[in-house]
Structure formats: structure tokens, C-alpha cells
Amino acid sequence: MLRSQHMPGAEIPPLITADQLRTRINELAAEIRRDIPSEDLHLICVLKGGVLFLSDLIRAMSGGVTMDFMALSSYGAGTTSSGEVRLIKDLDYGLEGRNVIIIEDIVDTGLTLNYLQEILRSRRPKSLRTACLLSKPSRRKIDVHVDYIGFTIDDKFVVGYGLDFSEQYRNLPYIGVLQ
Ligand code: IMP
Ligand code: MG
Numbered sequence: 001m002l003r004s005q006h007m008p009g010a011e012i013p014p015l016i017t018a019d020q021l022r023t024r025i026n027e028l029a030a031e032i033r034r035d036i037p038s039e040d041l042h043l044i045c046v047l048k049g050g051v052l053f054l055s056d057l058i059r060a061m062s063g064g065v066t067m068d069f070m071a072l073s074s075y076g077a078g079t080t081s082s083g084e085v086r087l088i089k090d091l092d093y094g095l096e097g098r099n100v101i102i103i104e105d106i107v108d109t110g111l112t113l114n115y116l117q118e119i120l121r122s123r124r125p126k127s128l129r130t131a132c133l134l135s136k137p138s139r140r141k142i143d144v145h146v147d148y149i150g151f152t153i154d155d156k157f158v159v160g161y162g163l164d165f166s167e168q169y170r171n172l173p174y175i176g177v178l179q
Contacts, residue, residue, distance in 0.1 A: 012176030024150050029060035040064035042098040047071040049105030052162035053133045068093050085115040100125040105162050106134040110144035
């Protein structure tokens with residue numbers, strides 16, 4: 001079935017289960033805290049896809065943690081990247097002197113993340129790291145650095161756990177493949 005004909009609510013085969021997500025996100029939280037053991041962390045969530053990942057990650061994290069939100073757009077309503085990234089919502093707070101971690105749902109071509117890292121670096125954080133729940137390395141167009149990757153996946157269009165197809169499926173508690 002073509003993606004354009006896909007019916008919201010239809011059965012989506014799982015690729016990464018809710019249990020696998022929980023286990024891996026707990027590991028990521030511990031890994032981040034190992035790298036920055038005693039300082040405050042400032043998590044920047046990229047809306048909307050990163051919001052479920054952020055909410056589970058912060059609950060698995062110890063110590064001082066604050067968060068802020070940013071929205072970017074690289075895709076239209078479909079699944080092919082326009083290659084163009086726009087800032088739709090900026091942060092509420094400055095980043096100077098903070099240990100910043102970008103929280104993204106997925107790195108695909110890398111164009112969105114590369115743009116975001118450039119913007120945030122120019123705001124002079126004390127440190128800047130990136131955590132992506134998913135990575136599709138075979139699709140990369142730009143060599144962007146990601147410090148923490150939850151799962152590396154093949155070139156398949158995935159939905160669920162924050163990720164959407166035309167704003168649908170974000171509520172699935174697992175990651176599934178849209179056929
Ligand atoms: P990039 O700029 O090509 O790396 O794309 C990044 C953005 O595209 C992600 O933050 C997602 O919003 C979206 N995206 C890329 N691949 C997928 C996918 O398989 N499912 C849902 N959204 C995706
Ligand atoms: Mg995204």
C-alpha cells in the first residue's frame with residue numbers, strides 16, 4: 001500500500017517494541033550522566049517528534065535537568081525531504097554557559113540536525129551534545145556528529161513513539177514500519 005493511501009489506525013508492524021525502547025532509553029540516560037556526572041543538563045527537545053523520547057529520558061535521569069523546546073521544519077506533509085530547514089519556534093532561554101543536549105527523534109539525511117547544531121553552537125553553550133533515538137546512516141547527506149544513538153535502523157519509514165506520517169501515529173507506544 002502506498003503511504004499516501006495509508007489509513008490512520010491501521011495495524012503497523014513493530015520494529016522496536018515498547019520494552020526495547022524503555023531498556024535502551026534507561027541506558028542512554030545513564031550514559032549521559034556518566035559523561036556529565038555532576039553538572040546541570042539543559043535538554044533541548046526538537047518538536048514534535050522528540051517529545052516522547054524526552055519525556056521518558058528525563059524521568060530516567062538523575063541530578064539537575066532543565067528543558068526547552070524548539071520546532072523546525074524540513075519536510076512538508078509527505079516523506080521526502082525538501083532539503084530546506086526552517087526555524088518555526090525558537091527557545092525560551094539562552095544557552096550561554098549551559099551543558100546542552102539536543103534531543104531528536106531521528107537523524108535521516110542529517111540536514112535538520114546540522115542546521116540545529118550550527119544555530120545552537122553560535123549561542124555559546126558550555127558544551128553541546130546530541131542524542132537521537134534513531135539513526136538511518138544509509139540516508140546521510142551530511143556527516144553530522146551524534147553523541148548518543150538509541151537504535152540504528154535500515155532505510156525504512158518509521159512511525160510511532162513521537163514519529164509521524166502526516167501528523168498521524170505519534171501516539172503508538174512502539175516504533176513501527178509504515179509499509
Ligand atoms: P533529516 O533532516 O533528513 O535528517 O530529517 C530529520 C527529520 O525528518 C526528523 O526529525 C523527522 O521529523 C523526519 N523523519 C526522517 N525520517 C523519518 C521517518 O522514518 N519517520 C518519520 N519521520 C522521519
Ligand atoms: Mg524531528
